[in-house]
Amino acid sequence: MILAKVIGTVVADARVSSMGGQMLRLVQLLDGRTLEAKGGIFVAADVTGAGDGELVMLSSGASARKAGKLQNAPVDLVIIAIIDELAGADGAIYRSTRKDGVV
Amino acid sequence: MILCQVVGTAVSTRKDPQLQGAKLLVVVEVDPHGQALDKGTIVIIDAVGAGRGDIVLVATGSAANLTPQTTQSPVDATAVAIVDTVFSSGQVMYSSHNQ
Numbered sequence: 001m002i003l004a005k006v007i008g009t010v011v012a013d014a015r016v017s018s019m020g021g022q023m024l025r026l027v028q029l030l031d032g033r034t035l036e037a038k039g040g041i042f043v044a045a046d047v048t049g050a051g052d053g054e055l056v057m058l059s060s061g062a063s064a065r066k067a068g069k070l071q072n073a074p075v076d077l078v079i080i081a082i083i084d085e086l087a088g089a090d091g092a093i094y095r096s097t098r099k100d101g102v103v
Numbered sequence: 104m105i106l107c108q109v110v111g112t113a114v115s116t117r118k119d120p121q122l123q124g125a126k127l128l129v130v131v132e133v134d135p136h137g138q139a140l141d142k143g144t145i146v147i148i149d150a151v152g153a154g155r156g157d158i159v160l161v162a163t164g165s166a167a168n169l170t171p172q173t174t175q176s177p178v179d180a181t182a183v184a185i186v187d188t189v190f191s192s193g194q195v196m197y198s199s200h201n202q
Binding site: 007009011012013015016017018019024040041042043044052061065072073074075076 | 150171185
């Protein structure tokens with residue numbers, strides 16, 4: 001899986017029916033040590049309800065479709081978790097400000 | 104998935120039988136503003152009725168086979184949605200109505 005930051009939303013009403021009403025989020029890949037943008041911007045289906053600015057974990061490829069009700073959806077990238085806390089050797093480098101998180 | 108802009112169409116007569124009837128789109132990858140990235144062009148299958156100029160959402164790998172048009176096709180990239188709007192930080196980065 002890879003770390004990314006949610007940076008936006010994609011609205012696309014004309015879509016393949018097997019995608020259902022799946023929420024589509026714009027995600028920026030990050031360097032896991034510095035949390036700086038590194039890598040491209042992609043569109044991911046979201047089963048977690050992640051919001052703009054949140055750090056998330058992405059799953060890609062066929063495995064990603066084991067999330068939610070995506071088994072038959074033509075998606076190759078899915079937000080499968082919202083990160084509460086990320087720690088490196090020197091302690092936490094990210095803490096979610098989310099109210100319903102466990103942190 | 105990636106965002107791509109349709110820049111053309113391709114036609115093929117001699118092809119794998121599973122591609123019969125499939126519409127081929129020539130696309131370039133774009134950023135969230137709809138501006139082309141310097142990544143070359145790819146050919147994809149159209150599963151949503153997209154046309155030239157449209158920004159489409161492209162599913163790759165095995166996901167490309169999960170549309171009615173491509174269940175048995177030997178394809179690895181399919182347009183699965185036509186993008187209306189891209190928002191970021193409350194700002195509209197791309198809107199199909201402004202094109």
